[in-house]
Structure formats: structure tokens, C-alpha cells
Amino acid sequence: MNNFTFRSPLANLLSKNWWIVLLRGIAALIFGLLTWFYPFITIIVMVIFFGVYALIDGVMGVIISINGRKSHQDWWLMLIWGIVSILAGILTFFVPGITWLVLITFIAVWALVSGIFQVITAIRLRKTIQGEWWMIIAGILSVLVGIILLIDPVQGGIALTWVIGVYAALFGVMNIALAFRLRRFAIHQVN
Structure with a gap:
């Protein structure tokens, strides 16, 4: 065994799928640059994508609930979720300002939670791989973005496209x- 053998299943999984981490990084970089250079288009596109997603999610929820009404006693919960999603999608197109504020809050919570989990993952990997600080820095950046957006979502919304881009x-x-x-590490592990 060489000194690159991982003792962690998570590290093994990441090293075997390094190319997914690479694609994720390239996609984030492209998204960031587009957001930086086209901030107003980014706001409109984000709101439209959210509205379309909410409508599709709602329709699927209603279909699933109707199909499961005979076999599941809690089918009505999915029906309510579907209806709420459909209404949110419709509201997005008629009152985009409210949608933007909700979307900012959603992004803030997502950035905060995902950043915390990324830092935790990096700390768990620190004895297994070198360079885990990349994940820690990315996680901390995510947490900071989440906090900034939660403190003042309206002003944060104005700066959101720039912050998201960076x-x-x-x-x-x-x-x-x-x-x-x-x-x-994956190459060394195979050899």
C-alpha cells in the first residue's frame, strides 16, 4: 500500500469521482462570470426559472397525490404541497418582486446550510487528503453569503447578482x- 490510500469512504468516493467535482467547479465558474457580466438578466432568469420550477413541481405533486389517494392515507399532504407550489409559480409571474424576496431568502438559507455542511465534510477529510482547506474556504464563503443575505434581504437582493457572481x-x-x-490521489491509489 502506498501513502495515498484513503482510509475514508467519503475520500474514496470523491477521488473516484474527481471529474464530477471538476464539472461542478467549471459550471460554477461559468455561472459566476455570466452573473457578473449580466446581472439584470440574471435576476429575471432566476425568477422565471423559479416560477417554472414551482409550477412543474406543483403539477407533479398533484399527479402523485391523486395517483396515491387509494393506497396512501396521507395523499392529501402531497396534494396541498402541489397546490401551494402551483400558486407560488403563478404568483411568480404576476408579482415577481415578492418572488424575488422569497428567492433571496431561499438562496440565503441554502448558502448557509450548504456552507456549514461543506466545512464539516472538509474537517472530516482533513486527516485523509491534503488540500481540504479549499473546501473549508468555499464553505466559509457560502456561510458568509448566507448571513449577508439574511441580514438585509432587500438590499441584499440589489447586490445579490454581484455577490452570487463572485x-x-x-x-x-x-x-x-x-x-x-x-x-x-485517484491516480496514485490505482497504481
């Missing part, structure tokens, strides 16, 4: 660097 580009670069480290 965050996504940095996150992308860090994931690209991490992917190449993981690839190196």
Missing part, C-alpha cells in the same frame, strides 16, 4: 483546484 466564480475555482488534487 461567490460562484471563487467556488468554481476552488472546486477545480480540489478536483485536480482528487484526481492526483
Whole structure:
């Protein structure tokens, strides 16, 4: 056995799928650059995508609930969820400002939670791989973005596209660097 053998199943999983981390990084970098150069289009597109997603999610929820009404006693919960999603989708197209505020809050919570989990994952990997600090920095950036957006969502919404652009580009670069480290470990592990 060489000194690159991983003792962690998570590290093994990441090293074997290093290319997914690379694609994730490239996608984040491209998204960040587009957001930075086209902030107003980004706002409109985000709201439209959310509205379309909510409508599709709602319709699927209603279909699932109707199909499961004979076999599941809690089918009505899915029906309510579906109806709420459909209404949210419709509301998005008629009152986009409210949707934008809700979307900012959703992004803030997502950034905060995903950043915390990324830091935890990096800490768990610190004895297994080198370069885990890339994940820690990306996680901390995510947490900071979440906190900033939760403190003042209205003003945060104005700056959100710039913040998202910088965050996504940095996150992308860090994931690209991490992917190449993981690839190196995967190559050494095979040999």
C-alpha cells in the first residue's frame, strides 16, 4: 500500500469521482462570470426559472397525490404541497418582486446550510487528503453569503447578482483546484 490510500469512504468516493467535482467547479465558474457580466438578466432568469420550477413541481405533486389517494392515507399532504407550489409559480409571474424576496431568502438559507455542511465534510477529510482547506474556504464563503443575505434581504437582493457572481466564480475555482488534487490521489491509489 502506498501513502495515498484513503482510509475514508467519503475520500474514496470523491477521488473516484474527481471529474464530477471538476464539472461542478467549471459550471460554477461559468455561472459566476455570466452573473457578473449580466446581472439584470440574471435576476429575471432566476425568477422565471423559479416560477417554472414551482409550477412543474406543483403539477407533479398533484399527479402523485391523486395517483396515491387509494393506497396512501396521507395523499392529501402531497396534494396541498402541489397546490401551494402551483400558486407560488403563478404568483411568480404576476408579482415577481415578492418572488424575488422569497428567492433571496431561499438562496440565503441554502448558502448557509450548504456552507456549514461543506466545512464539516472538509474537517472530516482533513486527516485523509491534503488540500481540504479549499473546501473549508468555499464553505466559509457560502456561510458568509448566507448571513449577508439574511441580514438585509432587500438590499441584499440589489447586490445579490454581484455577490452570487463572485461567490460562484471563487467556488468554481476552488472546486477545480480540489478536483485536480482528487484526481492526483485517484491516480496514485490505482497504481
